[in-house]
Amino acid sequence: MPTDWEERYQTGDMPWEKGAPSPGLVDFLAADDRPRGTVLVPGCGTGHDVRAWARAGFNATGCDIAPSAIRLAKEQTQAAGLSAEFLLGDFLADPPPRRFDWIFEHTLFCAIDPEQRNDYVAAVHRWLAPGGNYLAVNYLIPDKDGPPFGTTRDELWQRFSPGFDLIKEWVPRSYPNRAGLQLMMWWRERRA
Ligand SMILES: C[S@@+](CC[C@H](N)C(=O)[O-])C[C@H]1O[C@@H](n2cnc3c(N)ncnc32)[C@H](O)[C@@H]1O
Numbered sequence: 428m429p430t431d432w433e434e435r436y437q438t439g440d441m442p443w444e445k446g447a448p449s450p451g452l453v454d455f456l457a458a459d460d461r462p463r464g465t466v467l468v469p470g471c472g473t474g475h476d477v478r479a480w481a482r483a484g485f486n487a488t489g490c491d492i493a494p495s496a497i498r499l500a501k502e503q504t505q506a507a508g509l510s511a512e513f514l515l516g517d518f519l520a521d522p523p524p525r526r527f528d529w530i531f532e533h534t535l536f537c538a539i540d541p542e543q544r545n546d547y548v549a550a551v552h553r554w555l556a557p558g559g560n561y562l563a564v565n566y567l568i569p570d571k572d573g574p575p576f577g578t579t580r581d582e583l584w585q586r587f588s589p590g591f592d593l594i595k596e597w598v599p600r601s602y603p604n605r606a607g608l609q610l611m612m613w614w615r616e617r618r619a
Pocket residue numbers: 432433443444445469470471472473490491492493496516517518519520533534535538539
């Protein structure tokens with residue numbers, strides 16, 4: 428049975444909502460002094476990670492399939508006095524309005540049905556500018572009855588290494604209940 432994400436927001440069934448951006452992303456942005464650009468956060472939820480990119484000086488966009496997530500993300504971004512764009516849509520199926528320098532993944536890959544993972548990788552290529560960066564906080568859990576659905580480092584390597592070069596991987600600082608279960612991978616799309 429596919430997840431009704433809008434219903435989960437409307438009923439407050441949102442265990443992923445931590446009220447703060449991914450600690451691994453916060454640390455990455457604090458250490459990064461590269462020139463800023465555009466970034467897309469697919470499956471952005473209420474937008475904590477989008478606001479972290481915006482605070483760091485990026486031109487940040489979030490996309491989510493649930494109208495309530497987009498509404499909350501816009502409200503919270505305005506309340507924070509930040510500027511970011513939020514798109515209501517299906518990252519896996521929609522054509523991108525434009526292509527992004529960065530895509531940041533945080534708990535969308537584990538949220539979708541594993542049968543949609545080929546579509547997910549195709550969508551990353553479609554939404555990313557040629558040679559763009561794909562930064563992911565992966566959730567390495569064994570669960571098969573998600574969401575969240577688990578994955579392994581091997582699966583991620585099989586799926587992404589054909590089209591991307593791995594720049595760096597590391598175990599990030601995490602929310603307390605995910606400590607030791609996350610692996611950050613920073614990939615750059617291989618130009619044809
Ligand atoms: C587990 S939640 C994570 C939200 C956010 N990334 C966070 O960590 O707080 C997964 C999010 O992905 C969204 N989502 C699921 N399928 C999607 C799709 N095909 N396109 C865009 N968003 C999607 C859901 O509505 C939900 O907000």
